Amino acid sequence: MNSRITDRIATGVFYTIAAIMVALLLYLFYFILSNGLPQVTWDFLTSPSSSYQAGGGIRDQLFNSLYILVITMIITVPLGVCGGIYMAEYAKPGKITNFIRTCIEMLASLPSIVVGLFGLLIFVNITGWGYTIIGGALALTIFNIPVMVRVTEDAIRSVPKEQKEASLALGITRWHTIKTVLLPYAFPGILTGAILASGRVFGEAAALLYTAGLSTPTLDYGNWNPFAENSPLNIFRPAETLAVHIWSVNTQGLIPDVREVANGASAVLVIAVLLFNILARWLGSVIHKKLTAGK
Amino acid sequence: MNYTADRPMETKTEKEIAPSERKASKREVVLDVKDLSIFYGNKEAVKSANMGIEKNAVTALIGPSGCGKSTFIRSINRMNDLIPSSRAEGEIIYEGINILRDDINVVALRSEIGMVFQKPNPFPKSIYNNITHALKYNGQKNKKVLDQIVEESLRKAALWDEVKDRLHQSAMSLSGGQQQRLCIARTLAMEPQILLLDEPASALDPVSNSKIEELILQLKEDYSIVIVTHNMSQASRVSDKTAFFLNGDIVEYDDTKKIFTNPSEARTEEYISGRFG
Ligand SMILES: Nc1ncnc2c1ncn2[C@@H]1O[C@H](COP(=O)(O)OP(=O)(O)OP(=O)(O)O)[C@@H](O)[C@H]1O
Numbered sequence: 259m260n261s262r263i264t265d266r267i268a269t270g271v272f273y274t275i276a277a278i279m280v281a282l283l284l285y286l287f288y289f290i291l292s293n294g295l296p297q298v299t300w301d302f303l304t305s306p307s308s309s310y311q312a313g314g315g316i317r318d319q320l321f322n323s324l325y326i327l328v329i330t331m332i333i334t335v336p337l338g339v340c341g342g343i344y345m346a347e348y349a350k351p352g353k354i355t356n357f358i359r360t361c362i363e364m365l366a367s368l369p370s371i372v373v374g375l376f377g378l379l380i381f382v383n384i385t386g387w388g389y390t391i392i393g394g395a396l397a398l399t400i401f402n403i404p405v406m407v408r409v410t411e412d413a414i415r416s417v418p419k420e421q422k423e424a425s426l427a428l429g430i431t432r433w434h435t436i437k438t439v440l441l442p443y444a445f446p447g448i449l450t451g452a453i454l455a456s457g458r459v460f461g462e463a464a465a466l467l468y469t470a471g472l473s474t475p476t477l478d479y480g481n482w483n484p485f486a487e488n489s490p491l492n493i494f495r496p497a498e499t500l501a502v503h504i505w506s507v508n509t510q511g512l513i514p515d516v517r518e519v520a521n522g523a524s525a526v527l528v529i530a531v532l533l534f535n536i537l538a539r540w541l542g543s544v545i546h547k548k549l550t551a552g553k
Numbered sequence: 554m555n556y557t558a559d560r561p562m563e564t565k566t567e568k569e570i571a572p573s574e575r576k577a578s579k580r581e582v583v584l585d586v587k588d589l590s591i592f593y594g595n596k597e598a599v600k601s602a603n604m605g606i607e608k609n610a611v612t613a614l615i616g617p618s619g620c621g622k623s624t625f626i627r628s629i630n631r632m633n634d635l636i637p638s639s640r641a642e643g644e645i646i647y648e649g650i651n652i653l654r655d656d657i658n659v660v661a662l663r664s665e666i667g668m669v670f671q672k673p674n675p676f677p678k679s680i681y682n683n684i685t686h687a688l689k690y691n692g693q694k695n696k697k698v699l700d701q702i703v704e705e706s707l708r709k710a711a712l713w714d715e716v717k718d719r720l721h722q723s724a725m726s727l728s729g730g731q732q733q734r735l736c737i738a739r740t741l742a743m744e745p746q747i748l749l750l751d752e753p754a755s756a757l758d759p760v761s762n763s764k765i766e767e768l769i770l771q772l773k774e775d776y777s778i779v780i781v782t783h784n785m786s787q788a789s790r791v792s793d794k795t796a797f798f799l800n801g802d803i804v805e806y807d808d809t810k811k812i813f814t815n816p817s818e819a820r821t822e823e824y825i826s827g828r829f830g
């Protein structure tokens with residue numbers, strides 16, 4: 259068989275695989291959105307869920323998802339970025355670094371239900387907090403940090419060597435070079451990574467079942483005191499997120515409109531994750547253009 | 554500037570001497586390279602090199618690709634420290650101190666011995682900020698002083714007239730030759746004593762190339778310059794001294810005139826004439 263034919267066959271196979279993937283994705287979106295979108299009304303988004311009657315909404319779950327996401331990212335991003343800087347710039351190649359890298363990769367590939375059970379043990383039982391937002395956020399941090407470290411390390415490594423040399427050759431310290439040359443250059447990559455990780459956090463259910471819990475206290479959105487019991491900002495309250503809500507109404511819901519609520523919530527979730535992805539791409543390219551303006 | 558633990562702050566005395574006074578005296582040696590060997594792992598890329606680099610002169614390093622020119626020039630401001638496998642033996646004496654010592658403050662050293670690379674590498678910032686990047690790091694915040702240094706260094710690098718109306722535009726919008734002169738300006742803003750240029754013009758068009766050459770001849774008045782070049786006629790035009798490298802050895806180091814008209818070594822002659830065709 260000559261190489262031209264091999265090349266053609268390979269190209270054909272790749273096209274087919276790509277086409278199957280796109281078709282699958284489109285069908286999935288169509289299925290979820292066509293079932294769910296009709297349920298998504300303003301009322302659905304802004305009323306609390308109900309336990310027994312039909313017509314409940316997802317207001318608290320939507321808020322909880324966003325809030326846990328924010329708390330998780332506040333913890334994850336600084337730690338992950340520092341870790342990534344360390345791995346890219348300071349870690350000397352060798353056994354210890356390889357060991358650290360293996361650990362990070364293992365952490366990233368832990369099944370989320372296992373992370374959830376681990377969280378139950380540590381952040382719920384040992385600390386005695388019970389089901390809390392902070393417990394959920396810490397559990398999510400566990401498998402988000404490896405992603406952030408990886409993304410940051412890659413982004414910093416992909417900064418052209420010339421840029422780093424330029425700064426160092428001017429008599430600037432390594433740390434200052436990292437801060438003023440490497441990080442700004444790597445920023446679009448880090449940001450894109452952070453937003454993609456956010457999408458994952460937003461859709462996560464298993465790790466939150468046993469850490470942030472399956473319930474939400476009655477919230478008073480007028481109360482912004484983060485220490486009040488009924489304040490939405492209290493991080494020591496249980497919080498059922500959107501993804502967890504979908505799971506819980508489906509498995510143990512007593513409401514008559516289980517299907518409608520689940521479908522509507524799924525549609526909202528999918529749209530949110532989609533938005534995260536689009537936002538990541540858009541922001542990344544805007545900032546990249548700004549950085550390399552005029553070229 | 555002090556760059557060793559045991560040397561107290563010292564002013565740049567040489568800078569205070571008027572250039573005319575300096576030129577009158579016979580050129581002194583600013584960098585004394587003694588038995589310098591540089592290894593990458595087990596590979597010896599520079600083999601016990603000896604060379605007295607003169608003050609306020611242009612020293613050209615020539616030789617075929619891979620003979621160790623970049624390795625040599627990068628060891629002078631310790632850029633080879635960035636390559637984990639590299640290791641240097643021997644001495645480079647600058648202002649009475651062996652700058653290869655472990656306890657040298659390489660950050661301070663690099664601000665005295667500036668370097669410009671083969672590929673123009675401006676930061677993706679404005680022209681103005683490219684120059685103030687290092688100044689700000691050194692604590693200079695006064696806008697007036699910064700403005701003045703920016704203008705001065707751009708003038709010295711013969712770029713001022715071309716960019717004075719767009720200082721706050723991105724440096725990436727400059728042509729390759731302008732970018733390279735900006736990189737030179739950025740280095741000059743640090744007021745270095747020595748300028749290391751590793752093939753600074755090889756990526757540029759002939760016009761930019763000759764601009765850089767003119768610039769080097771001007772800068773010689775105030776700086777000691779070491780330049781790596783593959784362009785034989787460029788070496789003969791701009792340099793006072795030339796060192797011919799071959800496989801990590803310095804085959805011959807002498808006045809440029811002598812090297813190009815009457816080299817003592819047959820290998821030098823072969824290389825130069827081979828290049829001239
Ligand atoms: N980072 C490195 N690791 C290992 N070996 C290296 C490294 N950099 C350079 N070398 C080797 O050291 C020798 C000298 O390289 P160097 O870059 O100094 O040559 P050069 O004279 O500057 O060549 P050119 O004219 O092509 O720039 C070469 O054999 C090269 O392969």
Ligand SMILES: [Mg+2]
Nearest residue numbers: 622623624751
């Ligand atoms: Mg080279």
